[in-house]
Amino acid sequence: AQTVTQSQPEMSVQEAETVTLSCTYDTSESDYYLFWYKQPPSRQMILVIRQEAYKQQNATENRFSVNFQKAAKSFSLKISDSQLGDAAMYFCAYGDRDDKIIFGKGTRLHILP
């Protein structure tokens, strides 16, 4: 069965600095999707970034970028120029084509002013 592991329960970063959140996954599939979702205190889940496994190029969305290492089954999220509004729980997620999406246990990110 597929699994998603986030090994950092909590992280802190100074405002304006860069932070990287780790995620590893396990699958025997070759065609799948990976996601990072953000959950602020409001509890509303927000998609941060999405990566298709067949694309070698790392996805980017403004200050957010990923380092996708398919062979290593690693999918880390880099947040540049951290802002106070980035404080949230961040969830890594995995989905097979046409199948369920499963989530890791999350990393709580604190931004220090």
Next chain:
Amino acid sequence: GAGVSQSPSNKVTEKGKDVELRCDPISGHTALYWYRQSLGQGLEFLIYFQGNSAPDKSGLPSDRFSAERTGGSVSTLTIQRTQQEDSAVYLCASSLPTNEKLFFGSGTQLSVL
């Protein structure tokens, strides 16, 4: 509607009672997911629907949990004979199609006394 709607937003019930949680997805979204989030924890997959069919029910914790979806739209998650360990936030999400961006509702906070 404009987004995924879940009702009620909060539900307090007594141990042993049955509860029904409702999810109204974005119109036209073919995939619908239910997740459970215990306090400060990750998202636990419960079940997902493609149209009215549920290809994967493996996440349902026990036979007290059931879900249905009618007309390819509204879904209901039913918990029979609730237990205190059922207390959690139940999140619903929809997408078009699977493995595209998930749109989440605000969740139902269930408290079993």
